[in-house]
Amino acid sequence: MKVVLTSTLIPVGAADLAVFDGLGVDFVTVDGNDGQALLEGTRDADAVIVLVEHITRAVIENMLRCRSITRFGIGVDTVDVESATEHGIWVTNVPDANFREVAVHAIALALAVSRRLPALDDGVRHRGWASSFAPGVHRPDTQVFGLLGLGRIGRRVAVMAKAIGYSVICFDPMITSADASSVGAELVPQGELLARSDVLSLHVPLIDSTRNVIDRAALSAMKEGAVLVNVSRGGLIDEEALVDALRSGHLFGAGLDAFAHEPLEPGSALRELDSVILTPHAAHWSEESWDETLAKVLAEAARVLRGLPPRYPVNRPLERA
Known part of the structure:
Protein backbone atom coordinates (compact mmCIF):
# COMPACT_ATOMS: atom_id res chain seq x y z
CA MET A 1 0.00 0.00 0.00
CA ALA A 97 -6.48 18.62 18.10
CA ASN A 98 -6.06 22.39 17.99
CA PHE A 99 -9.36 23.98 18.97
CA ARG A 100 -7.89 25.10 22.30
CA GLU A 101 -5.07 26.92 20.52
CA VAL A 102 -7.40 28.59 18.00
CA ALA A 103 -9.69 29.78 20.79
CA VAL A 104 -6.77 31.25 22.73
CA HIS A 105 -5.54 33.02 19.60
CA ALA A 106 -8.98 34.55 19.01
CA ILE A 107 -9.08 35.91 22.56
CA ALA A 108 -5.48 37.12 22.30
CA LEU A 109 -6.23 39.04 19.10
CA ALA A 110 -9.42 40.50 20.52
CA LEU A 111 -7.66 41.78 23.63
CA ALA A 112 -4.53 42.97 21.82
CA VAL A 113 -6.59 45.03 19.36
CA SER A 114 -9.01 46.31 21.99
CA ARG A 115 -6.19 47.32 24.35
CA ARG A 116 -4.08 48.83 21.52
CA LEU A 117 -1.08 46.73 22.50
CA PRO A 118 0.91 47.14 19.25
CA ALA A 119 0.59 50.96 19.38
CA LEU A 120 1.60 51.08 23.04
CA ASP A 121 4.54 48.77 22.44
CA ASP A 122 5.66 50.80 19.44
CA GLY A 123 5.52 54.03 21.40
CA VAL A 124 7.64 52.75 24.27
CA ARG A 125 10.04 50.91 21.98
CA HIS A 126 10.72 53.83 19.63
CA ARG A 127 9.97 56.94 21.70
CA GLY A 128 10.46 55.78 25.28
CA TRP A 129 6.80 56.20 26.17
CA ALA A 130 3.26 56.32 24.79
CA SER A 131 0.03 57.97 25.84
CA SER A 132 -2.39 55.58 27.51
CA PHE A 133 -5.25 58.04 26.97
CA ALA A 134 -6.98 56.80 23.86
CA PRO A 135 -10.67 56.89 22.94
CA GLY A 136 -12.35 53.61 22.09
CA VAL A 137 -10.82 51.47 24.85
CA HIS A 138 -13.44 49.99 27.18
CA ARG A 139 -13.59 47.46 29.99
CA PRO A 140 -14.95 44.04 28.97
CA ASP A 141 -17.63 44.22 31.67
CA THR A 142 -19.43 46.89 29.62
CA GLN A 143 -19.02 45.11 26.27
CA VAL A 144 -20.59 42.35 24.24
CA PHE A 145 -18.49 39.59 22.68
CA GLY A 146 -20.22 38.15 19.60
CA LEU A 147 -19.58 34.79 18.02
CA LEU A 148 -20.53 33.89 14.47
CA GLY A 149 -20.59 30.12 14.88
CA LEU A 150 -20.71 28.10 18.09
CA GLY A 151 -18.93 24.90 17.21
CA ARG A 152 -16.09 23.38 19.17
CA ILE A 153 -13.86 26.47 18.87
CA GLY A 154 -16.68 28.98 19.31
CA ARG A 155 -17.83 27.28 22.50
CA ARG A 156 -14.33 27.45 23.93
CA VAL A 157 -14.08 31.15 23.05
CA ALA A 158 -17.47 31.80 24.65
CA VAL A 159 -16.36 30.36 27.99
CA MET A 160 -13.10 32.33 27.93
CA ALA A 161 -14.77 35.60 26.94
CA LYS A 162 -17.35 35.15 29.68
CA ALA A 163 -14.59 34.58 32.23
CA ILE A 164 -12.90 37.83 31.20
CA GLY A 165 -16.11 39.74 31.83
CA TYR A 166 -17.80 40.10 28.45
CA SER A 167 -21.47 39.42 27.88
CA VAL A 168 -21.53 36.78 25.13
CA ILE A 169 -23.98 36.46 22.26
CA CYS A 170 -23.89 34.16 19.25
CA PHE A 171 -25.54 33.25 15.98
CA ASP A 172 -25.47 29.71 14.66
CA PRO A 173 -28.42 28.18 12.76
CA MET A 174 -27.35 24.68 13.81
CA ILE A 175 -27.75 25.12 17.58
CA THR A 176 -30.51 25.79 20.11
CA SER A 177 -30.83 28.43 22.80
CA ALA A 178 -30.09 25.69 25.34
CA ASP A 179 -26.82 24.89 23.55
CA ALA A 180 -25.80 28.54 23.75
CA SER A 181 -26.86 28.87 27.39
CA SER A 182 -24.70 25.88 28.34
CA VAL A 183 -21.60 28.01 27.67
CA GLY A 184 -23.02 31.25 28.99
CA ALA A 185 -24.04 32.71 25.63
CA GLU A 186 -27.29 34.16 24.32
CA LEU A 187 -28.48 32.95 20.92
CA VAL A 188 -29.58 35.87 18.73
CA PRO A 189 -30.47 36.48 15.05
CA GLN A 190 -27.58 37.29 12.74
CA GLY A 191 -28.60 40.92 12.32
CA GLU A 192 -28.71 41.41 16.08
CA LEU A 193 -25.28 39.80 16.40
CA LEU A 194 -23.80 42.38 14.05
CA ALA A 195 -25.58 45.31 15.68
CA ARG A 196 -24.74 44.46 19.29
CA SER A 197 -21.22 43.01 19.19
CA ASP A 198 -18.33 45.14 20.45
CA VAL A 199 -16.08 42.27 19.43
CA LEU A 200 -17.19 39.94 16.63
CA SER A 201 -15.23 36.70 16.27
CA LEU A 202 -15.75 34.36 13.29
CA HIS A 203 -15.91 30.61 13.82
CA VAL A 204 -17.51 29.09 10.73
CA PRO A 205 -16.10 26.99 7.87
CA LEU A 206 -15.56 28.46 4.42
CA ILE A 207 -18.33 27.09 2.21
CA ASP A 208 -20.46 28.67 -0.50
CA SER A 209 -22.98 30.06 1.99
CA THR A 210 -20.31 31.68 4.18
CA ARG A 211 -18.00 33.12 1.53
CA ASN A 212 -17.82 36.89 2.14
CA VAL A 213 -20.39 36.53 4.92
CA ILE A 214 -18.79 39.68 6.32
CA ASP A 215 -19.31 41.85 3.26
CA ARG A 216 -19.77 45.58 2.92
CA ALA A 217 -23.38 45.42 4.11
CA ALA A 218 -22.48 43.32 7.15
CA LEU A 219 -19.63 45.65 8.06
CA SER A 220 -21.93 48.65 7.79
CA ALA A 221 -24.39 46.88 10.10
CA MET A 222 -21.73 46.29 12.74
CA LYS A 223 -21.61 48.49 15.80
CA GLU A 224 -19.51 51.62 15.40
CA GLY A 225 -16.17 51.17 17.13
CA ALA A 226 -16.35 47.36 17.07
CA VAL A 227 -13.45 44.94 16.67
CA LEU A 228 -13.50 42.12 14.11
CA VAL A 229 -11.54 38.91 14.73
CA ASN A 230 -11.01 36.12 12.20
CA VAL A 231 -9.12 32.93 13.04
CA SER A 232 -11.10 30.79 10.58
CA ARG A 233 -10.72 31.38 6.83
CA GLY A 234 -9.87 34.53 4.91
CA GLY A 235 -12.65 34.05 2.37
CA LEU A 236 -15.22 34.84 5.05
CA ILE A 237 -14.42 38.57 4.79
CA ASP A 238 -14.54 41.02 1.91
CA GLU A 239 -11.08 42.44 2.61
CA GLU A 240 -11.50 45.53 0.45
CA ALA A 241 -14.67 46.44 2.32
CA LEU A 242 -12.93 45.77 5.64
CA VAL A 243 -10.10 48.15 4.74
CA ASP A 244 -12.68 50.86 3.98
CA ALA A 245 -14.48 50.24 7.30
CA LEU A 246 -11.20 50.56 9.18
CA ARG A 247 -9.97 53.62 7.31
CA SER A 248 -13.28 55.40 7.89
CA GLY A 249 -13.10 54.67 11.60
CA HIS A 250 -16.36 52.73 11.56
CA LEU A 251 -14.47 49.80 13.09
CA PHE A 252 -11.98 50.29 15.92
CA GLY A 253 -9.71 47.55 14.62
CA ALA A 254 -9.33 43.96 13.49
CA GLY A 255 -7.29 40.90 14.37
CA LEU A 256 -6.75 38.60 11.40
CA ASP A 257 -5.07 35.22 11.23
CA ALA A 258 -6.47 34.18 7.84
CA PHE A 259 -6.60 35.92 4.47
CA ALA A 260 -8.20 35.48 1.06
CA HIS A 261 -4.72 34.91 -0.40
CA GLU A 262 -1.91 33.43 1.65
CA PRO A 263 0.81 34.57 2.01
CA LEU A 264 -0.69 38.07 2.20
CA GLU A 265 0.19 39.97 -0.99
CA PRO A 266 2.83 42.72 -0.78
CA GLY A 267 0.28 45.25 -2.04
CA SER A 268 -2.45 44.40 0.46
CA ALA A 269 -3.81 47.54 2.11
CA LEU A 270 -4.20 45.57 5.33
CA ARG A 271 -0.43 45.82 5.79
CA GLU A 272 -0.65 49.60 5.99
CA LEU A 273 -3.24 49.87 8.77
CA ASP A 274 -2.08 50.41 12.35
CA SER A 275 -5.51 49.34 13.62
CA VAL A 276 -5.01 45.76 12.39
CA ILE A 277 -2.99 42.93 13.93
CA LEU A 278 -1.94 40.37 11.32
CA THR A 279 -0.72 36.85 12.13
CA PRO A 280 0.29 34.17 9.55
CA HIS A 281 -2.46 31.54 9.94
CA ALA A 282 -0.78 30.56 13.19
CA ALA A 283 -3.80 30.16 15.50
CA HIS A 284 -3.62 26.37 15.29
CA TRP A 285 -0.08 26.11 16.57
Missing part, protein backbone atom coordinates in the same frame (compact mmCIF):
# COMPACT_ATOMS: atom_id res chain seq x y z
CA LYS A 2 1.06 3.58 -0.61
CA VAL A 3 0.37 6.56 1.66
CA VAL A 4 1.18 9.98 0.19
CA LEU A 5 1.78 13.14 2.17
CA THR A 6 1.33 16.12 -0.16
CA SER A 7 3.33 18.64 1.89
CA THR A 8 7.07 18.85 2.42
CA LEU A 9 6.48 21.03 5.51
CA ILE A 10 5.45 18.13 7.77
CA PRO A 11 8.34 16.06 9.15
CA VAL A 12 7.43 12.42 9.74
CA GLY A 13 9.76 10.09 11.60
CA ALA A 14 10.03 6.32 11.78
CA ALA A 15 8.33 6.24 15.18
CA ASP A 16 5.33 8.12 13.74
CA LEU A 17 4.91 5.45 11.07
CA ALA A 18 4.57 2.61 13.57
CA VAL A 19 0.80 3.04 13.24
CA PHE A 20 1.10 1.31 9.83
CA ASP A 21 2.87 -1.77 11.19
CA GLY A 22 1.65 -4.92 9.47
CA LEU A 23 0.21 -3.10 6.46
CA GLY A 24 3.33 -3.03 4.32
CA VAL A 25 2.94 0.68 3.69
CA ASP A 26 5.25 2.70 1.47
CA PHE A 27 5.09 6.26 2.91
CA VAL A 28 5.94 8.95 0.34
CA THR A 29 6.14 12.74 0.52
CA VAL A 30 5.56 14.85 -2.61
CA ASP A 31 5.46 18.60 -3.23
CA GLY A 32 1.75 19.13 -3.65
CA ASN A 33 2.25 22.73 -4.74
CA ASP A 34 3.65 21.36 -7.99
CA GLY A 35 0.60 20.33 -10.00
CA GLN A 36 2.34 17.62 -11.99
CA ALA A 37 4.06 16.18 -8.92
CA LEU A 38 0.70 16.08 -7.14
CA LEU A 39 -0.99 14.25 -10.01
CA GLU A 40 1.81 11.74 -10.44
CA GLY A 41 2.41 11.21 -6.74
CA THR A 42 -1.21 10.52 -5.81
CA ARG A 43 -2.17 8.50 -8.86
CA ASP A 44 -1.44 5.14 -7.22
CA ALA A 45 -1.96 6.25 -3.60
CA ASP A 46 -4.16 4.21 -1.27
CA ALA A 47 -4.37 7.10 1.21
CA VAL A 48 -3.53 10.80 0.90
CA ILE A 49 -2.70 13.27 3.69
CA VAL A 50 -3.09 16.96 2.84
CA LEU A 51 -1.93 20.16 4.52
CA VAL A 52 -3.19 23.06 2.35
CA GLU A 53 -2.73 21.60 -1.14
CA HIS A 54 -5.69 21.64 -3.54
CA ILE A 55 -7.15 18.19 -4.12
CA THR A 56 -9.40 19.05 -7.04
CA ARG A 57 -11.75 16.91 -9.09
CA ALA A 58 -8.99 16.51 -11.67
CA VAL A 59 -6.61 15.15 -9.02
CA ILE A 60 -9.26 12.80 -7.63
CA GLU A 61 -10.29 11.50 -11.05
CA ASN A 62 -6.62 10.70 -11.70
CA MET A 63 -6.45 8.48 -8.58
CA LEU A 64 -6.61 4.77 -9.32
CA ARG A 65 -7.33 3.26 -5.92
CA CYS A 66 -7.39 5.92 -3.20
CA ARG A 67 -9.52 5.07 -0.15
CA SER A 68 -9.10 8.19 1.99
CA ILE A 69 -8.03 11.83 1.90
CA THR A 70 -7.19 13.20 5.33
CA ARG A 71 -6.76 16.90 6.05
CA PHE A 72 -3.94 17.83 8.44
CA GLY A 73 -6.23 20.09 10.47
CA ILE A 74 -9.88 21.07 10.49
CA GLY A 75 -10.96 22.86 7.30
CA VAL A 76 -11.46 20.83 4.13
CA ASP A 77 -12.09 23.74 1.76
CA THR A 78 -9.12 22.76 -0.44
CA VAL A 79 -10.54 19.27 -1.02
CA ASP A 80 -13.32 18.59 -3.53
CA VAL A 81 -15.43 16.60 -1.07
CA GLU A 82 -18.23 16.06 -3.58
CA SER A 83 -15.89 14.48 -6.09
CA ALA A 84 -14.27 12.30 -3.43
CA THR A 85 -17.70 11.11 -2.32
CA GLU A 86 -18.65 10.21 -5.90
CA HIS A 87 -15.42 8.22 -6.28
CA GLY A 88 -15.89 6.22 -3.08
CA ILE A 89 -13.18 8.03 -1.12
CA TRP A 90 -13.45 8.96 2.54
CA VAL A 91 -12.61 12.57 3.39
CA THR A 92 -11.55 13.01 7.01
CA ASN A 93 -10.05 15.70 9.19
CA VAL A 94 -8.84 16.29 12.75
CA PRO A 95 -11.39 18.61 14.39
CA ASP A 96 -10.28 18.29 18.00
CA SER A 286 1.39 24.67 19.71
CA GLU A 287 3.87 21.85 20.00
CA GLU A 288 1.16 19.74 21.59
CA SER A 289 -1.45 20.41 18.90
CA TRP A 290 1.04 19.63 16.13
CA ASP A 291 2.01 16.28 17.66
CA GLU A 292 -1.63 15.37 18.28
CA THR A 293 -2.67 16.30 14.74
CA LEU A 294 0.14 14.27 13.18
CA ALA A 295 -0.70 11.22 15.26
CA LYS A 296 -4.37 11.45 14.41
CA VAL A 297 -4.01 11.94 10.65
CA LEU A 298 -1.73 8.92 10.42
CA ALA A 299 -4.13 6.89 12.56
CA GLU A 300 -7.05 7.88 10.31
CA ALA A 301 -5.21 6.71 7.20
CA ALA A 302 -4.24 3.45 8.91
CA ARG A 303 -7.82 2.76 10.06
CA VAL A 304 -9.22 3.06 6.55
CA LEU A 305 -6.44 0.91 5.09
CA ARG A 306 -7.33 -1.75 7.65
CA GLY A 307 -10.94 -1.67 6.47
CA LEU A 308 -12.27 0.28 9.45
CA PRO A 309 -14.39 3.44 9.25
CA PRO A 310 -12.55 6.67 10.08
CA ARG A 311 -13.06 8.35 13.45
CA TYR A 312 -13.56 11.81 11.92
CA PRO A 313 -15.46 11.41 8.63
CA VAL A 314 -16.46 14.51 6.70
CA ASN A 315 -18.46 12.61 4.07
CA ARG A 316 -20.10 9.24 3.44
CA PRO A 317 -18.56 7.94 0.23
CA LEU A 318 -20.58 6.14 -2.36
CA GLU A 319 -19.90 2.48 -3.05
CA ARG A 320 -17.25 1.96 -5.68
CA ALA A 321 -18.51 0.65 -9.02
